[in-house]
Amino acid sequence: MPYRYKSCGRFTSLLCVVAAIILSFSPFAFSQIAVNRPYQPVIVKGNSFAEFSNNTAPMGQLxxxxxxxASNAWEPIPYQFDEVEPDSLNPASTTYFRRGDGNLDDQDELAFMARDAGDKALTNTWVNDAASRSFARYEIEVxxxxxxxxxxxxxxxxxxxTLSISPTAKDYVAYVAAPAGASAGQDTVRGQTYEEGHAANGIQDLLRVPAAANGSNLDFLDRLKVRFKVFAILAEVTFTEAGLGLQGVRARDGRVRVIRELRERxxxxxxxxxxxxxxxYYGxxxxxxxxxxxxxxxxxxRVTSLRQSFDFDSRVxxxxWYNQNLSTPVTVTGSSGNLNSTQAAVVYDPNLNWYMxxxxHGSFVNLFSLPxxxxxxxxxxxQDAQNGTNDGTDDTGDNKSYGDGGLLITGTDIKGVFNLFLISYVLGKDQPxxxxxxxxxxTIKPLTVKTQAQRNTVAVQQPTLGAPQRFALLQNSPNPLSLSTPVTAIRYELPxxxxxxxxxxIFNVLGQNVRELVNAVQPAGRYEVQWDGRLENGERAPAGIYFYQLRADDQTATQKLMILP
Ligand SMILES: [Ca+2]
Ligand SMILES: [Ca+2]
Ligand SMILES: [Ca+2]
Ligand SMILES: [Ca+2]
Known part of the structure; x- marks a missing residue:
């Protein structure tokens, strides 16, 4: 009964709320950033880019x-597109691991980091690339x-x-496959603040924070623990993460995230x-x-117990160790016991639990929601003890518990589909x-994301014989516009x-501004602007009468144009 993910349920919504933190170990490094969530990724689905996502835009051209x-400059930022395809094994679900068509579709995802967002650009301020001007661009507001x-x-x-990605562009996270001869589970992921390593069955058993991210560069994790107690054939048996049998591992590596899937038995x-x-995995x-x-x-x-926790080693x-219930921390000693019922209480979805x-050597923050x-x-x-666990399961790893913390569910016959969503942040040492x-x-107040199609209408200065003598807005040509002639030229002169x-x-007959074609500092000269008959939102302007108005200093001029049905 292999489990398959539902395509876009709670999991996706939680992905979209992966949070960040006010940077605490380098507070001035990001004074220039526009959105102060330096650790938070932004995921935007293809259907937010309607003009590109209708199976027409090759991702390699985005x-x-x-x-x-401040410098009137465009700067490429790290990003990646991930194709999301129907899962051939379960048509109701989707997968990141099937080869896509190379085009942007509604389900496909764009990922970038909130820290890379910049300033708002005027509609006519465009990247220095002629080919891009024949398409819309999308403004993504975070x-x-x-x-x-x-x-x-x-x-x-x-x-x-004609644009291309620099081969030296920043890459926030790297996937390193298992070495030759090792189990495929022994792969490694390196982000900006962490290296995570895995045992033969793919389960996490190494975590270190590089010195550059204010860590010790030493592994301080014993291992991720997964525990099941199962009552079967008149006896209770326990299973640990060591007993998980890896059936397969798949990974994809981009500049913003690594997507990794383990199939376990x-x-x-x-x-x-x-x-x-x-x-x-993000940076x-x-x-x-x-x-x-x-x-x-x-x-x-019958399942009688489920547990997921992170056990650290004697280095810590x-x-x-904190959670939401502890205003003063537990000091990890390897012998100080466990939590009382008040300290161990959890909250339920949509609220999030956290512990750190x-x-x-580094700081490790985990957030999870529970049904x-x-x-x-x-x-x-x-559990903090020299001799193992306190849920009746066998210990593993170094057979000691140092700050072993997480989630424990017990019952006599636990039923249902248990969904666990765990968001983990790795930060520098000694975080408050x-x-x-x-x-x-x-995390509970995620970034909001808006997208808007915009068109380039940069006014092209015309070759002239001497400066214009008058302030003038000329009749557009062709006029009227129609489906067969959807583009018209508007000329004007600045003496x-x-x-x-x-x-x-451009205004409609109600006087509403439906499209801004120019909003730019321009020297004296003769100009021509193309209008593609589209509204600010990219839709075709309905048939009817429109007015276009030129304004420069205290002078204005208005003309009329028509769009035929
Ligand atoms: Ca696609
Ligand atoms: Ca990468
Ligand atoms: Ca370890
Ligand atoms: Ca241990």
């Missing part, structure tokens, strides 16, 4: 830039709802057959439980999603409680260089 207004000022940044998606005498784990965080269907177990099998002696290990009414009891698990709280607050930006706008 390029993401930011605009820097807003932090936790802030009221300084909270919005912009990136721009251009289509062009729990082997019971009465049959197998198969499930998969889908992981997204500073990862998102783990897994789903265990307990409704279709082999007959006679003296580290602080803050150590001299209510799963099992008889759900609580935080925490407020760092984890900030991540929690940002003097205006003190303020020149504006050329």
């Amino acid at each position: 390029f993401l830039y930011k605009y820097i207004s 807003t932090d709802p936790l802030l009221t000022t300084g909270n919005t940044g912009y990136v721009y998606l251009f289509r062009s057959s 729990i082997s019971l005498i009465t049959g197998n439980i198969d499930f998969s784990i889908l992981l997204f 500073y965080s990862s998102v783990l999603g897994t789903s265990l269907n307990l409704n279709t177990l082999p007959s006679g099998v 002696n003296g580290a602080k 290990l803050s150590s001299a 209510p009414n799963f099992g008889n009891s759900q609580r935080f698990y925490f 409680r407020a760092a984890a709280e900030a991540l929690h607050n940002q 003097h260089t205006p003190q303020t930006p020149v504006a050329l706008r």
Whole structure:
């Protein structure tokens, strides 16, 4: 009974809320950034780019830039497109691992980092590339709802057959396949603040924070622990992560994220439980999603306990462990016990639980949501002991528990589909409680993203014989417009260089501004602007009478044009 992900349910919504933190170890490095969530990725689905996503735009011709207004410069930013395809094994689900068509479709995803957003560009300020001017571009507006000022940044998606990505462009995360001769599970992921390594079955057993990210560069994780207690054939048996059998691992590596899938098996005498784990690795965080269907177990099998936790090694002696219930931390000593019921209480979806290990080697923040009414009891698990676990399962790894914390569900016959979404951030050493709280607050108030198609209408200065003698707005040509002649040219003349930006706008008969063609500082001269008969939102303007108005300093001129049905 292999589990398959639903295409766009809770999992996707949680992906979209992966949060970031106010940078605490380098507060001045990002004074220039437009959206102050330096650790947060932004995911935008293809259907947000309607003009590109109708299976017509090759992803290799789409390029993401930011605009820097202080220097009037465009700068390429790291991004990636991931194709999302129907899963051939389960048509109701989708997968990132099937070869796509190379074109942007509604389900495909664009990923970039919020920290790379820049300034707003005027509609006529365009990347220096002629080919891109024959297509729309998309303005992507990213807003932090936790802030009221300084909270919005912009990136721009251009289509062009002549732009290209620099081979040295920044890459936030790298996937390193297992070495030759090793299990495929022994792969490695390197982000900006972490290296994560894995045991033969693909389960995490190494975490280190490089010195450049304010860590010790030493592995401080014993291992990710996964525990099941199962009552089968009149006896209770326990399974640990060491007993998970890797059935397969797949990964995709881009500039913004690595997508990695593990297929695992729990082997019971009465049959197998198969499930998969889908992981997204970003520069500073990862998102783990897994789903265990307990409704279709082999007959006679009851699950009585489920646990997922991170156990650290003796290096973290003296580290602080916090969760949302602890205003003062537990100090990790390897012998200080566990949490009382108040300290171990969890909250339920849509609220998020969090816990953090803050150590001299690095800090590790985890956030997870829980569905209510799963099992008889759900609580935080925490164990700090020299001789193993306190949920009755065998210990593994170094056989000691140092700050081993996570989630424990118990019951007599746990049923249902258990969905776990775990967002993990890796930060520099000795982070304060407020760092984890900030991540929690940002996760529950995700960035909002708006997209808008824009067209280039840069006024082209015409070759002239001497400067124009008069301020003039000429009749457009051709006029009227129709479906067969959807583009018209508007010419105007500026006898003097205006003190303020020149504006050329189209109005409907109600006086509503439906399209801005020019809003730019322009020297004296003769100009021609193309209008493609489209509104600001990219839709075709309906048939009817329109007015276009030129404004420069205190002078205005207006003309009329018509669009035939
Ligand atoms: Ca596609
Ligand atoms: Ca990469
Ligand atoms: Ca380890
Ligand atoms: Ca241990």
